Amino acid sequence: MRRDIFQAIADPTRRAIITLIAFQAMTPNAIADNFNTTRQAVSKHLRILTECELVKQEQQGREIYYSLEVEKMKEIDQWVNQFRKSWETRFNQLDDVLSTLKKQ
Amino acid sequence: MNDFTVDKATKTVTFSREFDADLSLVWDAYTKPEILDQWWAPRPWTSRTKFMNFEVGGRRFYAMVSPDGQEFWSIQDYMAISPKTNFKLLNAFADKDENPELPGSEWDLTFSEQNGKTTVRVSIYNESLERLEKMLEMGFKEGTAMTQKNLDELLATLSQRK
Numbered sequence: 001m002r003r004d005i006f007q008a009i010a011d012p013t014r015r016a017i018i019t020l021i022a023f024q025a026m027t028p029n030a031i032a033d034n035f036n037t038t039r040q041a042v043s044k045h046l047r048i049l050t051e052c053e054l055v056k057q058e059q060q061g062r063e064i065y066y067s068l069e070v071e072k073m074k075e076i077d078q079w080v081n082q083f084r085k086s087w088e089t090r091f092n093q094l095d096d097v098l099s100t101l102k103k104q
Numbered sequence: 105m106n107d108f109t110v111d112k113a114t115k116t117v118t119f120s121r122e123f124d125a126d127l128s129l130v131w132d133a134y135t136k137p138e139i140l141d142q143w144w145a146p147r148p149w150t151s152r153t154k155f156m157n158f159e160v161g162g163r164r165f166y167a168m169v170s171p172d173g174q175e176f177w178s179i180q181d182y183m184a185i186s187p188k189t190n191f192k193l194l195n196a197f198a199d200k201d202e203n204p205e206l207p208g209s210e211w212d213l214t215f216s217e218q219n220g221k222t223t224v225r226v227s228i229y230n231e232s233l234e235r236l237e238k239m240l241e242m243g244f245k246e247g248t249a250m251t252q253k254n255l256d257e258l259l260a261t262l263s264q265r266k
Binding site: 080083084086087089090091093094095096097098099101102 | 108110117119121123124125129130132133139142143144145146147226
């Protein structure tokens with residue numbers, strides 16, 4: 001099964017979870033309180049996020065806290081950057097063509 | 105390039121760019137195949153338009169040609185055209201016999217001029233992430249590899265000078 005950063009952000013609930021835990025580590029119950037879905041559904045999303053290696057779990061006393069692996073998010077930026085670059089190249093070439101056409 | 109954004113919720117990539125040329129010229133560069141082929145492909149790739157009917161219901165059938173001569177065909181079907189202001193197309197990869205590989209992506213291009221400079225705003229809607237990845241792979245992977253190679257060579261030259 002596909003398990004990477006893009007799988008992690010493919011679902012709106014998972015994107016919301018990412019936003020929630022971006023600032024502080026949270027327990028599964030605290031995370032679930034923010035959603036109208038069942039705790040099981042939230043648990044499933046947390047499991048997928050863990051498998052995508054975007055979140056890590058930490059035991060503190062009797063509670064498990066989920067927090068974000070921020071470094072992993074950079075993969076999205078790198079991927080988007082390729083796309084940005086390819087258009088930048090294309091547009092720079094258009095600059096050249098336009099400047100040639102203007103001289104004609 | 106300005107305001108390059110990827111909106112995950114709407115699966116849309118948008119960006120804009122200003123060109124130092126008037127609207128008519130930029131519009132021609134986008135809508136006339138002989139000009140389009142001069143800049144469309146990231147070098148060392150080349151763009152080769154087999155035919156292009158720039159009208160609503162018309163089509164551009166073209167190939168991105170790799171440095172070793174491999175052809176990757178695409179179809180662009182023009183959905184709407186407002187001369188010199190906007191056009192919309194449906195872009196899909198294809199085989200050499202014009203059979204599209206769906207789903208494609210929907211492109212919306214808007215042109216505006218101010219003080220002799222023209223801004224082009226592009227919005228591309230992709231149904232799937234995989235599709236977007238493939239688009240990158242076909243037009244750009246090779247280019248990146250080349251750039252990387254150039255950099256390697258440059259670094260090698262520089263380190264020899266030490």
